[in-house]
Amino acid sequence: MPASKLPSPVAAMSLFVAVLISNLGMAAIFATSKISPDWLLVATPLVLLASTGVFVSAFRLDPRETLLLRLPAWPDLLMAVPLAISFVILSDQLSSLTSGLVPAELIEELREAQLRWLVVSSPGEWLSRLATIGVGAAISEELMFRGFIQTAFSRATRPGVAVLLTSILFTVLHLLPLPSFAAAGLVLGLTALATRSIIVPVVIHFLNNVSALALVNFWGLETLADPVWVPPVILLPAVAIFVLCLIFYARRLFT
Numbered sequence: 001m002p003a004s005k006l007p008s009p010v011a012a013m014s015l016f017v018a019v020l021i022s023n024l025g026m027a028a029i030f031a032t033s034k035i036s037p038d039w040l041l042v043a044t045p046l047v048l049l050a051s052t053g054v055f056v057s058a059f060r061l062d063p064r065e066t067l068l069l070r071l072p073a074w075p076d077l078l079m080a081v082p083l084a085i086s087f088v089i090l091s092d093q094l095s096s097l098t099s100g101l102v103p104a105e106l107i108e109e110l111r112e113a114q115l116r117w118l119v120v121s122s123p124g125e126w127l128s129r130l131a132t133i134g135v136g137a138a139i140s141e142e143l144m145f146r147g148f149i150q151t152a153f154s155r156a157t158r159p160g161v162a163v164l165l166t167s168i169l170f171t172v173l174h175l176l177p178l179p180s181f182a183a184a185g186l187v188l189g190l191t192a193l194a195t196r197s198i199i200v201p202v203v204i205h206f207l208n209n210v211s212a213l214a215l216v217n218f219w220g221l222e223t224l225a226d227p228v229w230v231p232p233v234i235l236l237p238a239v240a241i242f243v244l245c246l247i248f249y250a251r252r253l254f255t
Contacts, residue, residue, distance in 0.1 A: 163189030
């Protein structure tokens with residue numbers, strides 16, 4: 001029997017369910033044990049990477065095509081930097097929508113969880129968070145979502161629908177009903193679709209996560225706290241840069 005080159009939507013949903021169950025199980029174990037919860041930051045990206053690799057092997061898929069393992073063009077890679085920076089500014093404004101989506105008690109619990117993962121107090125913790133929340137999360141989540149899952153959905157439906165469905169699953173896996181997660185999923189999906197390279201969404205994802213670390217630790221800004229309204233002198237250029245970057249990547253879809 002010839003090897004299948006690309007995953008099917010059934011394989012994608014199977015991978016998602018397997019990872020979701022694993023994450024919930026690990027969270028329960030860490031919550032009821034004496035193991036430091038910091039190890040959950042290490043275990044989660046490892047589980048995503050291992051699960052994605054197992055599914056690629058089990059279904060005899062083409063890793064390069066399934067996971068978009070190719071170098072992007074230099075303009076595509078360079079444009080990822082202003083897009084990521086502008087999105088960090090805009091995504092904080094989306095935090096104001098959270099209060100209308102979830103109860104106040106849940107917002108406070110999410111805020112405490114956010115601070116527990118993001119606040120660091122030593123160089124060692126900085127290295128740990130950069131390795132896990134920065135590098136680990138960006139690589140593992142992008143390979144799974146924009147690689148395996150979005151590639152699978154693209155086989156069965158239109159590209160735009162595939163990006164939307166992948167974004168929904170991306171938000172669900174984080175167990176946080178935050179508009180910024182859904183918006184990030186759409187942006188990352190578009191860039192992966194436009195460049196056919198996993199490297200561009202990985203760079204954007206990494207810069208976004210590292211920016212969250214910097215905002216909390218250097219400036220005391222919390223996404224789930226009272227919304228920080230960015231002055232128009234900063235917000236308006238950020239909107240313009242964000243839109244221009246999206247237009248750039250959207251045009252790449254047709255070249």
